[in-house]
Amino acid sequence: MTYLLWCLACLISYVQLFSSPNIAFASSLEAEALLKWKASFQNQTKNNLTSWGYNPKENTSPCNIWTGISCNTAGSVNRINLTNSGIQGTLYEFPFLSLPNLEYVDLSLNQLFGAIPSQISSLSKLIYLDLSRNKLSGKIPPELGLLNNLRVLHLNENQLNGSIPQEIGKLKFLVDLELSQNHLNGSIPTSLGDLSNLEFLYLQGNQLSGTIPKEIGNLKSIVDLHLSQNQLNGSLPASLGDLSNLEFLYLSDNQLSGSIPQEIGNFMKLTELELDANNFSGYLPQNICRGGSLQKFTVGSNHFIGTIPKGLQNCKSLVRVRLEGNQLTGNISEDFGAYPNLYFIDLSHNNLHGEISQLWGQCPQLATLRIAGNKLTGSIPPEISHATQIHELDLSSNSLVGVIPKDFGRLTSLVKLMLNGNQLWGPIPSEFGSLTDIEYLDLSTNKFNESIPGIFGYLLKLHYLNLSNNKFSQEIPFQLGKLVHMSQLDLSHNSLEGKIPSEMRTMQSLETLNLSHNNLTGLVPTSFDEMRGLKDIDISYNQLHGPIPNNKAFQNARMEGNKGLCGNVGGLKPCNHSVEHKHTSRKAFLIIFPILGTLLLAFLAFVLIGRRRSRRKQEREIEQSNMHDSFFSISNFDGRKMYGEIMEATNGFDVVHCIGKGGQGSVYKAKLPSGSIVAVKKFHQTLDGEEGSRKEFLNEIRALTQIRHRNIVKFLGFCSSAHHSFLVYEYLETGSLAAILSNENEAKKLDWSTRVKIVKGVAHALCYMHHDCSPPIVHRDITSSNILLHCDYEPCVSDFGTAKLLNPDSSNWTALAGTYGYVAPELAYTMKVTEKCDVYSFGVLALEVILGKQLGDFVSSFSFPSTTYANILLKDVLDQRLPPPTPQVLDELVTIARLSIACRHSHPQSRPTMHMVSKVLSFQPASSSRGPDDTTLEQLIKI
Ligand SMILES: *[C@@H]1O[C@H](CO)[C@@H](O)[C@H](O)[C@H]1NC(C)=O
Ligand SMILES: *[C@@H]1O[C@H](CO)[C@@H](O)[C@H](O)[C@H]1NC(C)=O
Ligand SMILES: *[C@@H]1O[C@H](CO)[C@@H](O)[C@H](O)[C@H]1NC(C)=O
Ligand SMILES: *[C@@H]1O[C@H](CO)[C@@H](O)[C@H](O)[C@H]1NC(C)=O
Numbered sequence: 031m032t033y034l035l036w037c038l039a040c041l042i043s044y045v046q047l048f049s050s051p052n053i054a055f056a057s058s059l060e061a062e063a064l065l066k067w068k069a070s071f072q073n074q075t076k077n078n079l080t081s082w083g084y085n086p087k088e089n090t091s092p093c094n095i096w097t098g099i100s101c102n103t104a105g106s107v108n109r110i111n112l113t114n115s116g117i118q119g120t121l122y123e124f125p126f127l128s129l130p131n132l133e134y135v136d137l138s139l140n141q142l143f144g145a146i147p148s149q150i151s152s153l154s155k156l157i158y159l160d161l162s163r164n165k166l167s168g169k170i171p172p173e174l175g176l177l178n179n180l181r182v183l184h185l186n187e188n189q190l191n192g193s194i195p196q197e198i199g200k201l202k203f204l205v206d207l208e209l210s211q212n213h214l215n216g217s218i219p220t221s222l223g224d225l226s227n228l229e230f231l232y233l234q235g236n237q238l239s240g241t242i243p244k245e246i247g248n249l250k251s252i253v254d255l256h257l258s259q260n261q262l263n264g265s266l267p268a269s270l271g272d273l274s275n276l277e278f279l280y281l282s283d284n285q286l287s288g289s290i291p292q293e294i295g296n297f298m299k300l301t302e303l304e305l306d307a308n309n310f311s312g313y314l315p316q317n318i319c320r321g322g323s324l325q326k327f328t329v330g331s332n333h334f335i336g337t338i339p340k341g342l343q344n345c346k347s348l349v350r351v352r353l354e355g356n357q358l359t360g361n362i363s364e365d366f367g368a369y370p371n372l373y374f375i376d377l378s379h380n381n382l383h384g385e386i387s388q389l390w391g392q393c394p395q396l397a398t399l400r401i402a403g404n405k406l407t408g409s410i411p412p413e414i415s416h417a418t419q420i421h422e423l424d425l426s427s428n429s430l431v432g433v434i435p436k437d438f439g440r441l442t443s444l445v446k447l448m449l450n451g452n453q454l455w456g457p458i459p460s461e462f463g464s465l466t467d468i469e470y471l472d473l474s475t476n477k478f479n480e481s482i483p484g485i486f487g488y489l490l491k492l493h494y495l496n497l498s499n500n501k502f503s504q505e506i507p508f509q510l511g512k513l514v515h516m517s518q519l520d521l522s523h524n525s526l527e528g529k530i531p532s533e534m535r536t537m538q539s540l541e542t543l544n545l546s547h548n549n550l551t552g553l554v555p556t557s558f559d560e561m562r563g564l565k566d567i568d569i570s571y572n573q574l575h576g577p578i579p580n581n582k583a584f585q586n587a588r589m590e591g592n593k594g595l596c597g598n599v600g601g602l603k604p605c606n607h608s609v610e611h612k613h614t615s616r617k618a619f620l621i622i623f624p625i626l627g628t629l630l631l632a633f634l635a636f637v638l639i640g641r642r643r644s645r646r647k648q649e650r651e652i653e654q655s656n657m658h659d660s661f662f663s664i665s666n667f668d669g670r671k672m673y674g675e676i677m678e679a680t681n682g683f684d685v686v687h688c689i690g691k692g693g694q695g696s697v698y699k700a701k702l703p704s705g706s707i708v709a710v711k712k713f714h715q716t717l718d719g720e721e722g723s724r725k726e727f728l729n730e731i732r733a734l735t736q737i738r739h740r741n742i743v744k745f746l747g748f749c750s751s752a753h754h755s756f757l758v759y760e761y762l763e764t765g766s767l768a769a770i771l772s773n774e775n776e777a778k779k780l781d782w783s784t785r786v787k788i789v790k791g792v793a794h795a796l797c798y799m800h801h802d803c804s805p806p807i808v809h810r811d812i813t814s815s816n817i818l819l820h821c822d823y824e825p826c827v828s829d830f831g832t833a834k835l836l837n838p839d840s841s842n843w844t845a846l847a848g849t850y851g852y853v854a855p856e857l858a859y860t861m862k863v864t865e866k867c868d869v870y871s872f873g874v875l876a877l878e879v880i881l882g883k884q885l886g887d888f889v890s891s892f893s894f895p896s897t898t899y900a901n902i903l904l905k906d907v908l909d910q911r912l913p914p915p916t917p918q919v920l921d922e923l924v925t926i927a928r929l930s931i932a933c934r935h936s937h938p939q940s941r942p943t944m945h946m947v948s949k950v951l952s953f954q955p956a957s958s959s960r961g962p963d964d965t966t967l968e969q970l971i972k973i
């Protein structure tokens with residue numbers, strides 16, 4: 031057999047050399063061999079080698095006709111470039127022996143699996159071999175060492191195992207060797223030191239062990255050396271100090287120890303030096319920015335001692351600096367200067383002292399500044415707030431004194447602020463109200479005093495707030511109830527007094543609540559019954575009394591040290607009957623006489639108001655306005671009748687009928703006597719406010735009942751009484767898009783074309799609301815939870831509860847916020863809600879449909895380092911629960927991804943209108959002239 035193949039090869043060369051009329055014959059043999067390989071692929075329809083065909087009668091030549099095939103002047107194949115061609119198959123049938131003239135082979139970005147055959151060594155003219163980003167496994171064949179013309183060898187991002195063969199050292203012309211992100215083990219072969227012209231060596235992301243051989247120091251031409259994320263140990267060879275052409279040196283995430291060659295400081299072209307997460311000790315090179323091009327200097331989580339390199343002070347090129355988790359000492363007041371490009375710096379957990387330099391304020395790009403866990407003294411300089419791009423500021427666990435500067439109000443990009451564990455005092459400045467992007471705020475363990483300001487209620491994105499261990503006094507501001515995303519709230523160890531505000535029930539995301547060690551009085555509000563998310567409660571050491579709420583979380587709550595809490599929980603005395611009775615009888619009354627009892631209710635409200643003199647003014651106003659409330663409704667039905675029927679069908683809004691819960695209300699399923707099923711959205715709060723604004727609201731609601739569109743849930747009516755306000759909608763059996771996407775089995779049923787259909791439907795609905803309604807209607811809260819599906823998965827936009835008609839003359843702001851992750855960024859700065867906010871949310875939603883989860887969740891679940899995002903294409907990040915889309919559908923998904931990017935533009939003016947979006951999607955299948963799928967993960971995320 032081998033003999034026969036060898037003869038065939040002779041024959042081909044013979045033909046090429048001597049008989050030009052027979053060129054076609056030569057290439058047709060090559061064509062035949064290639065077709066045999068192609069025939070071995072799985073899932074033929076998924077690759078795009080459709081131009082590969084062969085008609086024996088015509089002696090077809092593959093040259094320049096077949097996708098990815100080029101030939102030399104003699105008509106023999108010398109280049110195969112099939113990168114990203116959807117190939118699923120092995121290299122076992124690859125015609126190594128039939129293609130003796132191959133020089134360039136690029137098969138990257140396919141789904142090749144199995145081993146690399148050792149016959150590859152017969153491609154003796156090979157200059158360029160790229161098999162990266164496939165699923166190849168097994169060992170790297172030592173026979174590769176025979177390809178002695180090879181300049182570029184890319185086998186990265188496969189599943190190759192075993193060790194790196196010594197024979198690679200024979201590839202004398204090799205310039206670029208990339209074996210990163212495989213499962214390679216063993217040590218780095220010393221023979222690599224023979225590759226004297228090597229410029230790029232990428233071995234990161236393997237399981238290489240042992241020491242870095244001193245022979246690496248022979249690679250005098252090396253520019254990029256990446257050895258991160260392995261298990262290398264021992265100290266660095268001194269010869270590393272000879273590699274003076276190095277621009278990029280990455281050694282992070284190994285177990286390397288000892289000191290680093292001080293010569294590294296003299297490398298004139300050094301641009302990035304990454305040594306994080308090793309066991310390095312000794313001093314850092316003082317002159318580290320000698321060439322003036324250092325951008326990245328990250329040496330965190332080691333045991334470095336001594337001072338911060340002096341060379342950093344005037345190193346204007348710096349972008350990213352990590353020195354955290356070492357034992358660096360010295361006064362940092364004057365170690366750092368002003369840096370035009372600095373984006374990230376972490377100096378935390380060292381032994382640094384001195385004051386915070388005001389020069390940080392002169393770093394216009396600075397997004398993250400962390401100096402936690404040092405010995406900083408003095409106060410926080412107000413000048414720091416000139417760095418308005420700061421997203422994360424962590425100065426925790428130092429010895430800072432003084433007040434928080436009022437100028438902090440300028441740091442409107444802040445997402446995370448940690449000043450805990452210092453000696454800061456004074457009130458929280460009211461300027462904090464402008465930090466509307468903030469999500470995480472820790473001011474605990476300081477000496478802040480006075481009251482907790484109500485402006486915290488404007489920080490609508492907060493999900494973590496810790497004010498514990500301070501000297502805050504007075505009442506807990508009821509405005510905190512607006513923080514619907516709050517999940518952890520700690521106000522413990524202060525001197526707070528008064529009642530726990532009942533408004534806290536609207537913090538529907540709250541999981542952990544600590545109010546212990548304060549001076550809170552009164553009853554724990556019964557409204558806590560509704561807070562289903564609560565898991566962990568501590569209300570110990572206050573002056574609380576009365577029955578504990580009917581909420582499971584209170585079964586395990588810490589409640590000791592109070593005045594007289596009662597209930598059926600271990601450690602508490604059972605409640606005395608009369609108290610409990612009072613509660614339940616009132617509830618029952620409200621349920622049984624919802625409509626006719628208005629008069630009685632008014633009386634009751636009057637009595638209650640009389641009793642609760644101590645309640646705050648706001649609450650009194652609400653109750654008084656309820657007193658004047660009468661039942662009204664807008665619908666095509668008899669409203670009064672419908673009200674009664676709904677109360678009956680839901681058994682007075684019993685939880686067993688509840689099918690969903692949101693920030694403003696709960697949704698119930700109600701089967702009316704007529705047999706029709708409706709969805710009822712009941713607001714947590716009853717409709718209050720002045721007569722005028724209520725009228726306006728009702729007019730708006732009336733307009734919503736006029737809307738008819740196949741992709742908008744039918745709105746049937748609205749009812750309000752003294753104690754319930756609810757909206758009535760058509761009921762859709764299949765449930766919400768969010769529920770389906772989060773369910774493995776259901777999500778699989780939502781195939782690619784269905785997902786395209788859903789995105790289109792939502793676009794049409796929004797287009798209708800924005801452009802066909804006068805005045806336009808902005809939804810304000812487009813999320814996957816608000817997209818309901820018919821049984822044929824036709825989408826229906828629901829929940830106009832938050833929609834308000836756009837009145838161009840008035841301020842459009844209401845306290846109702848959209849949903850975290852979907853809210854347009856400008857809402858942090860302006861109060862103006864426009865159609866463009868919906869366009870933004872639509873962009874978020876569209877991407878969620880094709881990724882299968884929300885972008886934020888997607889990124890955090892993604893296992894690749896963010897540096898590779900620019901190389902990851904859309905098709906690789908599509909919802910993995912579905913099989914890959916056909917090329918036509920992929921085209922549509924690419925269009926959706928691009929629209930999503932445009933819709934999420936940070937400038938509202940630059941976003942397309944829904945009319946444009948809807949139009950592009952409608953004409954989608956007809957136009958096929960779009961470019962290829964070159965949308966990368968980086969673009970999708972917009973890092
Ligand atoms: C090929 O397609 C079939 C059916 O579409 C699928 O079950 C199989 O997993 C695919 N093979 C590969 C390697 O993706
Ligand atoms: C293969 O083609 C791609 C794009 O078509 C190109 O970027 C790449 O450089 C080519 N590879 C070779 C070895 O020519
Ligand atoms: C092959 O198809 C993919 C999409 O499946 C496309 O991105 C790629 O550019 C195509 N490659 C060639 C060589 O046409
Ligand atoms: C290397 O990979 C091959 C193919 O996946 C596998 O059969 C073999 O067990 C692996 N060897 C080691 C040492 O993991």
Ligand SMILES: *[C@@H]1O[C@H](CO)[C@@H](O)[C@H](O)[C@H]1NC(C)=O
Nearest residue numbers: 524525526527547548549573
């Ligand atoms: C709690 O309130 C009581 C009565 O007003 C007062 O005597 C006591 O000092 C307060 N305790 C704290 C810790 O503020």
